[in-house]
Amino acid sequence: MRKWIGELTRLTIFGGVIGALITLLIILNWVPTTIEKGYIREYSSINEVKSALKLKDIYVPRYFPENILWPPARILAQTSPHTAVLMEFVDKNTKKTVLIIYQSERKDDIRDTKAKIDEIKESVEYPLENRRAQLLVGICKGATPCSMLTWKEGQYYIEIFIESPPFELIRIAKSMLH
Amino acid sequence: MDLSGFFNSWIGLYITQAFFHSILSCLIVELAIYIWKIHEPHIKQAFYFIVIIFPIFSMPFYQLLNPVRNTVSFRLEAYFDSQRWLNLMILGKIPLGLIFILFLVFTSLLFILQELIPIIKHLLESEEKEYKIEKVEEDSPILKVLDTIPVEKPDIYIIDDEDYILYSTTVSKPAIYISKGLVEEMDQEQLKAAIAHEVAHIIRNKKPLLIAVFLLRILMFFNPVVLIQFRRAVEEEEKICDDMAVSWTGTPVVLAETLGGFFSNKGQTSPNQPKGSLKTLEDYSHDMVIETRVKRLARRDQENTNWVWVKFLLTLFSILYINYKVV
Numbered sequence: 207m208r209k210w211i212g213e214l215t216r217l218t219i220f221g222g223v224i225g226a227l228i229t230l231l232i233i234l235n236w237v238p239t240t241i242e243k244g245y246i247r248e249y250s251s252i253n254e255v256k257s258a259l260k261l262k263d264i265y266v267p268r269y270f271p272e273n274i275l276w277p278p279a280r281i282l283a284q285t286s287p288h289t290a291v292l293m294e295f296v297d298k299n300t301k302k303t304v305l306i307i308y309q310s311e312r313k314d315d316i317r318d319t320k321a322k323i324d325e326i327k328e329s330v331e332y333p334l335e336n337r338r339a340q341l342l343v344g345i346c347k348g349a350t351p352c353s354m355l356t357w358k359e360g361q362y363y364i365e366i367f368i369e370s371p372p373f374e375l376i377r378i379a380k381s382m383l384h
Numbered sequence: 385m386d387l388s389g390f391f392n393s394w395i396g397l398y399i400t401q402a403f404f405h406s407i408l409s410c411l412i413v414e415l416a417i418y419i420w421k422i423h424e425p426h427i428k429q430a431f432y433f434i435v436i437i438f439p440i441f442s443m444p445f446y447q448l449l450n451p452v453r454n455t456v457s458f459r460l461e462a463y464f465d466s467q468r469w470l471n472l473m474i475l476g477k478i479p480l481g482l483i484f485i486l487f488l489v490f491t492s493l494l495f496i497l498q499e500l501i502p503i504i505k506h507l508l509e510s511e512e513k514e515y516k517i518e519k520v521e522e523d524s525p526i527l528k529v530l531d532t533i534p535v536e537k538p539d540i541y542i543i544d545d546e547d548y549i550l551y552s553t554t555v556s557k558p559a560i561y562i563s564k565g566l567v568e569e570m571d572q573e574q575l576k577a578a579i580a581h582e583v584a585h586i587i588r589n590k591k592p593l594l595i596a597v598f599l600l601r602i603l604m605f606f607n608p609v610v611l612i613q614f615r616r617a618v619e620e621e622e623k624i625c626d627d628m629a630v631s632w633t634g635t636p637v638v639l640a641e642t643l644g645g646f647f648s649n650k651g652q653t654s655p656n657q658p659k660g661s662l663k664t665l666e667d668y669s670h671d672m673v674i675e676t677r678v679k680r681l682a683r684r685d686q687e688n689t690n691w692v693w694v695k696f697l698l699t700l701f702s703i704l705y706i707n708y709k710v711v
Contacts, residue, residue, distance in 0.1 A: 209690065235462070238471075
């Protein structure tokens with residue numbers, strides 16, 4: 207009996223130590239954000255991103271298809287190690303993410319895989335107001351048609367992903383150009 | 385490619401996560417060993433193997449499990465995102481990531497100099513060096529020692545050298561090599577203990593788990609945690625063989641005395657290393673291992689083997705769970 211109690215006590219101690227280790231990791235994860243304010247985090251509005259990170263050029267469309275809800279449902283932004291802003295917009299009815307706008311100083315940045323075309327049907331170069339853009343048209347999860355447009359705008363690489371055919375996508379992109 | 389680009393690449397992600405996963409695995413394993421008072425060398429070795437093998441496969445395994453694990457969204461929810469630290473600038477100039485890479489380069493050099501080159505050198509030397517080696521004659525008292533060890537008898541060879549040399553091979557036919565100096569210095573009981581230990585190595589090497597782990601460990605050449613834990617696993621291997629030898633001879637004290645003869649400043653006749661000279665780091669760590677083994681044989685710890693598999697699986701599960709959320 208004493209042996210069993212001893213083993214159970216040690217088991218409890220082990221569980222407690224694992225809990226403490228997780229807490230320590232969370233604290234260690236938080237420390238750099240107190241040193242470097244520009245590390246990626248979620249923001250509640252575009253204005254907050256502009257004031258907190260002192261970012262001037264945030265590319266926001268002036269045109270939105272009717273089904274898309276403004277403001278963005280989710281905004282992630284960072285200035286360290288490089289500047290990047292990600293905005294997710296949802297459908298008014300389904301509340302599902304249907305439009306993602308991503309701007310980054312790096313081309314090889316790791317993106318969220320929500321913006322992923324499962325089967326590319328067409329890949330063409332598209333002239334976007336004197337800019338060379340790449341247009342991808344294909345099928346996404348659940349056999350939904352989707353499209354993606356990428357181009358270089360000043361210091362940023364911009365990527366727009368929409369769960370719909372490319373017509374609306376191009377209108378959105380054109381409305382973003384300064 | 386700049387530094388943050390490297391840490392975002394697959395190879396950068398792999399190296400970084402392997403490093404942090406091994407640190408955490410090591411910490412959890414050491415805590416488990418301490419809390420559960422695990423002294424059994426073969427159990428401890430199994431725990432160390434987790435630290436050596438797990439980081440090799442952790443990142444690809446997690447990635448298969450969840451392909452979005454490297455995305456920004458996942459990183460924001462993680463317990464620990466290494467990139468937060470690696471992108472920090474020291475004094476606003478030097479990225480911490482650069483120091484991290486230099487540290488890994490240093491470890492890689494250590495691996496090459498302390499493990500890879502010595503192995504290659506040893507292989508070349510053993511081909512070149514012409515020791516005078518003689519097979520022990522059938523009526524030799526050394527062979528009588530083997531009669532009391534209840535296992536298949538290996539061949540025994542005497543090396544014509546005054547230094548303390550004792551090793552075994554299992555490449556073609558199992559054989560034990562023992563130097564003249566050692567045979568002359570040891571009494572019958574000590575010789576029996578020493579040979580029993582080598583026989584244990586021969587038996588263990590028939591299932592060369594440690595060699596397989598070493599080959600896997602080479603993949604983690606840059607990882608200092610794996611370097612240390614592999615050495616600890618090797619130490620446990622020695623203790624396992626000590627226990628096997630003691631189970632045949634029944635004389636732990638004699639084996640402890642025999643081991644005492646293998647301290648680095650004993651039995652050395654090489655003019656390059658006179659007695660009392662400053663110990664090298666290698667000699668120091670060798671002596672530490674011998675000392676631990678001698679003390680252990682004298683102490684004979686109370687084994688705690690209750691619920692071993694439960695403890696092992698709980699430790700493994702904790703490692704799997706925590707590291708999943710460490711990117």
